[in-house]
Amino acid sequence: MLIVMNHSATQEDINAVTAVIDAMGYIAAPIPGRERTAIGVLGNQGYVDDSKILELPGVQQVIHVSKPYKLVSRDFHPENTIVDVAGVRVGQGCRPVVVAGPCAVESEEQIVKTALFVKKAGADMLRGGAFKPRTGPHTFQGMREEGLKLLSLAGRESGLPIVTEVMSPDNVGLVAEYADLLQVGARNMQNFDLLRELGRIRKPVLLKRGMSATLEEFLAAAEYILAEGNEQVILCERGIRTYETATRNTLDLAVAPLIKEMSHLPIMVDPSHATGKRSLVPPMTLAALMAGAHGVLVEVHPEPEKALSDGPQSLTFQGFDALMTDVRRLTAFLGY
Numbered sequence: 001m002l003i004v005m006n007h008s009a010t011q012e013d014i015n016a017v018t019a020v021i022d023a024m025g026y027i028a029a030p031i032p033g034r035e036r037t038a039i040g041v042l043g044n045q046g047y048v049d050d051s052k053i054l055e056l057p058g059v060q061q062v063i064h065v066s067k068p069y070k071l072v073s074r075d076f077h078p079e080n081t082i083v084d085v086a087g088v089r090v091g092q093g094c095r096p097v098v099v100a101g102p103c104a105v106e107s108e109e110q111i112v113k114t115a116l117f118v119k120k121a122g123a124d125m126l127r128g129g130a131f132k133p134r135t136g137p138h139t140f141q142g143m144r145e146e147g148l149k150l151l152s153l154a155g156r157e158s159g160l161p162i163v164t165e166v167m168s169p170d171n172v173g174l175v176a177e178y179a180d181l182l183q184v185g186a187r188n189m190q191n192f193d194l195l196r197e198l199g200r201i202r203k204p205v206l207l208k209r210g211m212s213a214t215l216e217e218f219l220a221a222a223e224y225i226l227a228e229g230n231e232q233v234i235l236c237e238r239g240i241r242t243y244e245t246a247t248r249n250t251l252d253l254a255v256a257p258l259i260k261e262m263s264h265l266p267i268m269v270d271p272s273h274a275t276g277k278r279s280l281v282p283p284m285t286l287a288a289l290m291a292g293a294h295g296v297l298v299e300v301h302p303e304p305e306k307a308l309s310d311g312p313q314s315l316t317f318q319g320f321d322a323l324m325t326d327v328r329r330l331t332a333f334l335g336y
Helices: 011-023 108-121 145-158 169-178 192-199 215-227 255-262 271-275 278-290 317-333
Strands: 002-005 027-032 037-042 059-063 083-085 088-090 097-101 125-127 162-165 181-184 205-208 233-237 267-269 295-299
Touching: 002 011, 011 027, 011 037, 097 108, 097 317, 108 125, 108 145, 108 317, 125 145, 145 162, 145 169, 162 169, 169 181, 169 192, 181 192, 192 215, 205 215, 215 233, 215 255, 233 255, 255 267, 267 278, 271 278, 271 295, 278 295, 278 317
Parallel strands: 097 125, 097 295, 125 162, 162 181, 181 205, 205 233, 233 267, 267 295
Antiparallel strands: 002 037, 002 059, 027 037, 083 088
């Protein structure tokens, strides 16, 4: 339920409404706006009797919201959220950002060389996996804390904020020491203990859509983070599993404009994991930006043929440089 206050409502009026909500056994979540304040009601499992609320001074309207992702919904938060990642702003009205780097950190030379190159080519953030959730247990699982240290080194040398994945609630504190943006991978989208722990820190989170997740499930997962107090969340479409086998996943580009209708949170797209094919990454990057994505994640490796993880979908340095030329042309066309 969402309670909309009048323009003239005082702080005493707002306090009186929150007191009634508390007395009913629910949680009041005031949402200050430019013109008026709204108050969200959380914790209800069904219909809430609004008769006691409607008669209170300053109340203009009560809207019953049945969505399981109230804090994420535009019903509760009509204004766009801008997420600040170490000075890089992500969201509506901001220039679309490009996050680039290898799937996995493999060595100091590899990650530093890549960081310096993508920075020169125009990337806004550096990505790289230190903890790697892989389908098979015998494949490269990442360098873990040593990988985090190398990412941090590469970030300092290039001046780029760091994006890396966290897999376990126990590792949130460790990863947060090194990363500027903590990524939740597709396999962990519904790891609710992990999401709750990320909600208790005050660092931005990049939440990837699960391989078979509906949009409602995707947004409900983000709700777990916001419900713990962390509103700095970026959503990410990375392709979903369908019957098609020509690509690694099926990239659902309709998510970009649709999420912008449903939620105030920024939405990014990962064309590398979505397609799994190097040749498809550049056109799908441009398509994602045309569809309204607030940014893209692109995998780049100095020698993709030698990569320990996801080499076939990683761009070469030359390929990334050419893509960034096209991205600059497109963003200029879009008015950025």
